[in-house]
Structures are given as C-alpha cells and as structure tokens.
Amino acid sequence: MSVAPAIVVHGGCGRIEAATVAERPEGVRQAAARGFEVLRAGGTSLDAVEAAVEVLEELPLFNAGRGSVLNAEGEIETDASIMDGATRRAGAVACVRGILHPVQLARRVMETTPHVLLAGEGATRFAQSQGFPRLRPEDLIVDARRAQWERVRTAESQSEHGTVGAVACDLQGHVAAATSTGGMVNKLPGRTGDTPLIGCGTWADARLAVSCTGHGEQIIRMTLARLAAFQYESSSDAQRAGEAALAELNATAAGDAGLILVDRQGRVAFCKNTPNMPVCAISHQGTLVQA
Numbered sequence: 439m440s441v442a443p444a445i446v447v448h449g450g451c452g453r454i455e456a457a458t459v460a461e462r463p464e465g466v467r468q469a470a471a472r473g474f475e476v477l478r479a480g481g482t483s484l485d486a487v488e489a490a491v492e493v494l495e496e497l498p499l500f501n502a503g504r505g506s507v508l509n510a511e512g513e514i515e516t517d518a519s520i521m522d523g524a525t526r527r528a529g530a531v532a533c534v535r536g537i538l539h540p541v542q543l544a545r546r547v548m549e550t551t552p553h554v555l556l557a558g559e560g561a562t563r564f565a566q567s568q569g570f571p572r573l574r575p576e577d578l579i580v581d582a583r584r585a586q587w588e589r590v591r592t593a594e595s596q597s598e599h600g601t602v603g604a605v606a607c608d609l610q611g612h613v614a615a616a617t618s619t620g621g622m623v624n625k626l627p628g629r630t631g632d633t634p635l636i637g638c639g640t641w642a643d644a645r646l647a648v649s650c651t652g653h654g655e656q657i658i659r660m661t662l663a664r665l666a667a668f669q670y671e672s673s674s675d676a677q678r679a680g681e682a683a684l685a686e687l688n689a690t691a692a693g694d695a696g697l698i699l700v701d702r703q704g705r706v707a708f709c710k711n712t713p714n715m716p717v718c719a720i721s722h723q724g725t726l727v728q729a
C-alpha cells in the first residue's frame with residue numbers, strides 16, 4: 439500500500455538579523471520543494487531529507503554549510519546527522535572544517551563505515567579519503583556572519599544560533615530525518631551541540647522522524663528528538679508528541695527549541711518556543727510556509 443509522501447523543512451529557531459527575515463521562508467520552500475520532488479519520483483525519504491538539507495547548506499542565509507556561524511576563534515566547525523527510520527541506520531559528523539555539505543558526509547559515515555559518529559580531524563580526514571573537496575575558510579564564511587561574530591564576541595555572548603533540518607515520509611511509508619548546523623555563534627572550538635547526536639537533534643524509527651533546532655546543550659539534556667518519539671508511542675499524534683516534548687523542555691531545561699516531525703502515514707507537525715523558525719511542509723494537504 440502506498441502512502442501520500444510528505445516533507446517538512448526548518449531553517450532554525452535562533453535569533454536572526456532583521457535583514458534576512460523576509461528571505462528565509464523562500465529558502466525553506468525551495469528546500470522542501472527539492473525534497474518533495476525526490477519523493478514524488480519514488481525516491482526514498484533518506485534521499486529526500488539529504489537533498490532538502492543540501493539546498494539550505496548552500497544558502498548563506500542559513501546557519502549550515504556556507505553561511506555557518508563563527509566560533510570563538512573566528513572559524514567554522516559544523517555538525518550534521520542523518521537517520522533512516524526503517525533500518526535505524528544513522529551517520530553523523532561533528533566539528534568538521536572546510537566541507538560544504540556535512541549532511542552528505544554524515545550519510546557517507548552511515549553507509550561506508552561501521553560507525554555512527556566521526557568528529558574533528560578524523561572526520562575531516564575521512565572526508566578527504568572519500569573525495570569531498572576541502573574548501574578554504576573564505577569559501578564558507580560570509581560577510582554577515584563575520585559582522586555577527588564581531589558584534590557577539592565583544593558582548594561575550596553565545597546565545598545566537600541556527601540550524602537546518604528536514605523530515606520526510608516516502609511512498610513506502612518509510613521516514614527519515616537529517617539536521618545540519620554551524621552551531622552557536624562564538625562557541626568554544628570543539629564544542630558539539632545536539633545536531634550530530636542521535637536521539638537529541640535527530641531521530642527516526644519505523645513510525646516517526648524528528649529534527650530539532652535550538653539551544654543544543656538544553657536539547658542534549660532532554661534527548662529531545664527521542665523524547666518526542668517516546669511521546670508519540672502513547673498518542674500516535676505527531677503534533678501532540680512534539681508539543682509534549684517541547685513542554686517538558688520548557689518545564690525542565692528551558693532554552694530556545696523547535697521540532698519538525700512526520701509519521702509513517704505522512705502526517706506532518708511542527709512546534710517551537712521562539713518566534714523565529716521558518717518552516718515549509720508539503721504533503722497531500724498542500725504546501726504550508728510559515729515565517
């Protein structure tokens with residue numbers, strides 16, 4: 439029996455510069471459209487989430503790939519992960535330098551190594567061994583991010599952040615999730631957030647896929663993505679599951695957070711506790727874009 443395919447994409451729930459607010463919904467719409475094309479052509483949910491995240495990694499407006507935020511030493515270190523719900527295979531990379539598409543690298547970890555997560559220099563060397571082009575810092579750093587870093591580091595703040603993510607359900611009713619980020623602005627070198635941690639920033643099982651955004655340390659403390667899947671086990675309602683997980687975070691750890699979810703029936707859901715998460719959902723109900 440075939441299921442109506444569905445995809446949800448988010449562009450991060452962090453604070454954003456006024457200048458980019460208006461353009462971000464168009465970015466997530468493009469990414470969701472690309473992923474939905476994959477699903478409509480009979481592609482897997484894994485291929486769809488990877489394709490959608492790649493679009494956002496290329497757009498400098500979003501904190502992932504090109505346009506990632508700078509760490510305390512003015513450099514980019516990115517995190518990403520991907521998970522296939524039907525098989526529970528997962529791959530992730532943390533603190534990677536000079537790679538435009540960390541989500542592709544995460545998938546390569548999943549498909550060509552016995553591991554789930556590669557970090558730092560080892561991940562970068564793995565990328566080279568796999569033929570990923572190693573870019574110069576200036577190929578990924580954009581002016582707006584350098585200006586943001588100058589402003590934030592003098593205030594010694596680490597509260598600005600962003601991420602991109604996608605969840606999808608394919609014609610077979612298989613779900614997958616992918617998430618990619620530059621993390622928190624002015625973070626310590628080596629800092630790793632929730633994004634590459636399976637069950638924290640990303641989760642997919644036979645029934646539900648989840649991608650999170652927000653203050654990584656708080657999301658890790660809640661294992662937020664897995665918490666949403668746990669909530670889904672009792673309600674079988676993706677929206678209620680996301681909201682219940684978010685309510686638990688609000689009550690326990692607080693911090694910015696947002697989630698997107700899709701279940702194996704292609705029912706889409708999202709929720710957030712900040713005003714800043716652009717989302718696009720495409721399903722049999724049509725296309726919904728929220729700024």
Ligand code: ASP
Nearest residue numbers: 600601621631651652654
């Ligand atoms: N969760 C990401 C991190 O902490 C940031 C974000 O989603 O805004 O690295």
